Amino acid sequence: MRVTTDLWVSALVRRVFGAGGFAAVVKRGATEAGAVFVLSRGRLGEVALYGPAPQTSYDSAKPDERFFTLLGAGEDGSALDARLEREKKFDPDIWVVEIEAGAVPVEELLSLKAE
Template sequence: MRVTSDLWVSALTRRAFASGGYAAVVRRGATEAGAIMILVRDRMGETTLYGPAPQTSYDEGRPEERLFTEVARTFDSDEIDKRLEGEMRFDPDIWVIELEVDDTTFKELVSVRTL
C-alpha cells in the first residue's frame, strides 16, 4: 500500500534537512493522493523539474514506490513556471516541492526513471 502524498512529502523534506540540504513545500496539494512535482535548483542556476513517472515504469514487485522522471531542465525559471501552471490547470491537486541538495543526496531521496 502506498503512503499518502502528505506523509511522503513530509518524509522527503525531513530527510533533505537531515542530510544538510534544503526543502520547501511550494504548493500543497491533495493530502491523500495528489501528484508530486519536484524542483531541483543547482548552484549554477539550472532548474530541473521532475514529475511522476508513467505507470509503465513501475515494477510489479514494488508498486508502492514513488517514481519520478525528468520533465524539464533549463536556466529559464519562467519556462518552469509556465510548465507548472499548465500542470496545475490539468491537475489542481498537485504538490510542488523545491529541493536544494547535492546530486548524491537527491539520488538517495528520489527514485528517478529515464524514459
C-alpha cells in the first residue's frame, strides 16, 4: 500500500532536518495523492528541481515507491520557479517542498531515475 503524500512529505522534511538541513513545504497539495516537486537549493546558490518520474520508470514489482527525475538545475532559480508556476496551473493539487539538504546528498533523500 502506498503511503499518503502528506505522510511522505512529512517524512522527507524530518529526514532533511535530521541531516542538519532545512526544509519547508511551500505549497500543500492533495493529501492522498498529490504530485510532489522538490526544489533543492545549495549553500553556494545552485538550484535543482526534481519532479515525479515518468510512469515508465516504475517497476511492477515495487509500485508503491516514489521516483523522481531531475527537471532542471543551475544557478537561475527564476527559470525553475517559472516551471513550478506552469505545473501549478496544470495541476493545482501538487506539493512543492523546498530543501537545503545539509549533510545528506539529495540522491539519498529521493529515489532518482534518469529521464
